[in-house]
Amino acid sequence: MWVVASGAVLQPVIGWVFDLHWDGMLILGVPQFTQAAYKESFIILIIIGIIAVISALLSRETYCRPVGS
Numbered sequence: 001m002w003v004v005a006s007g008a009v010l011q012p013v014i015g016w017v018f019d020l021h022w023d024g025m026l027i028l029g030v031p032q033f034t035q036a037a038y039k040e041s042f043i044i045l046i047i048i049g050i051i052a053v054i055s056a057l058l059s060r061e062t063y064c065r066p067v068g069s
Contacts, residue, residue, distance in 0.1 A: 010044065017041040 021037035 014041050
């Protein structure tokens with residue numbers, strides 16, 4: 001579920017960050033972004049990746065046994 005939800009959430013967020021750093025330059029009607037805009041936008045993916053690794057390391061292995069509450 002998180003994989004699908006992250007795609008639905010992160011695409012607009014990264015686009016919003018791109019728009020924040022857009023200087024208004026258009027070439028043939030296509031917005032042009034600077035290298036700095038790409039770096040600042042995609043740092044979000046690195047942060048999310050680090051959170052995913054930490055979450056995986058903190059999850060408990062049950063070895064296919066039912067977990068009682």
